[in-house]
Amino acid sequence: MANTNTAGAAPARRKKRDTRQLWAFGFCLPNILFFLVFFVAPAIVGVWYSLTNYNGFKQMDFVGLSNYIKLFRDPEFYKTLWQTILYSIVSVPLGYAVALGLGLLLSSEKIKGITILRILIYWPILLSTIMVGLTWRWIFGESFGLINYLLQCIGLDGIKWATNPTAAFVTTIIAGIWSGCGTNMLIFIGALKQVPGELLEAANLDGANKWQSFKHIILPHLKPVSFMVIILSVISSFKVFAMVQTLTNGGPGTATTYMIQYIYTTGFTKNKVGYASAVSMVLFVILLILSFVQTKVSDKSND
Structure with a gap:
């Protein structure tokens, strides 16, 4: 009986842990999105621009290094x-x-x-x-x-x-x-x-x-x-x-x-x-x- 209770408690603990992790991720998600949108994405765009002759308007030809x-x-x-x-x-x-x-x-x-x-x-x-x-x-x-x-x-x-x-x-x-x-x-x-x-x-x-x-x-x-x-x-x-x-x-x-x-x-x-x-x-x-x-x-x- 004790083994049955123990076996049944393990999935409950895992579910509770997964729920806590999901809530933690949910709280972190706005900061993650903010970082990706306003830091990572501009950085990637900046690297691309550095390989072009972009003048801020229409001209953007790839020039390499x-x-x-x-x-x-x-x-x-x-x-x-x-x-x-x-x-x-x-x-x-x-x-x-x-x-x-x-x-x-x-x-x-x-x-x-x-x-x-x-x-x-x-x-x-x-x-x-x-x-x-x-x-x-x-x-x-x-x-x-x-x-x-x-x-x-x-x-x-x-x-x-x-x-x-x-x-x-x-x-x-x-x-x-x-x-x-x-x-x-x-x-x-x-x-x-x-x-x-x-x-x-x-x-x-x-x-x-x-x-x-x-x-x-x-x-x-x-x-x-x-x-x-x-x-x-x-x-x-x-x-x-x-x-x-x-x-x-x-x-x-x-x-x-x-x-x-x-x-x-x-x-x-x-x-x-x-x-x-x-x-x-x-x-x-x-x-x-x-x-x-x-x-x-x-x-x-x-x-």
Whole structure:
């Protein structure tokens, strides 16, 4: 009798498990469809476009790898790639230092109004990147900007933010760091709370100062988080577009034209959609490599 009951219960359990799996799939289905329609399908179309001379209208002849051959011989592409790398080299370390510094400063619950300070610093994340660009454009405007107005009030000449390549580059760095440091700050605050307090107390009893405790205890414990923040910041820096487009429009000239601006201008201004698609595929490979590196290093850190 017991065997009969057991045999009859097995199909019921399988049916219940299949029903749960079906419900789980049903809940995941909208996200799966969204991903297929808005990510996978455009990616496939982009690969096809990169193999044609499509101009955004009727012309679409298959040209094979001609766009890629032309791309790797194009000095304008290498100039844009270098400008993007330079933006990443400057903005990522500075952004990391600012976010970590704010995390250390605001990780203590003893400071009055700590929550309000965290909200104020995180607030730029809630703004669209277009609003970030417009905000800093009003600050860095040559004839109407806040900074130049203050400089003129004390008798100094205004800075040519929009026509000087170095000044324009600096504005993109500052705006990029301001808009992205809030998220990284919260990540560091969460990681700092996981640093064993007894280690810091022991170091203090042994006579270690704050710098020594930070260098030998806090930083090693932040290593996995730090690497994640750096890699994500690098990926984000390679994808910067709307903020720079609104702030400098890639100028003066092409001084602040980064990869996405180059793709946008080539595809939608010059009507070279096929060539722009080839550039986007190269950018995709670069970001894929960076993501692969992040995954591998994160796995090693967790072992």
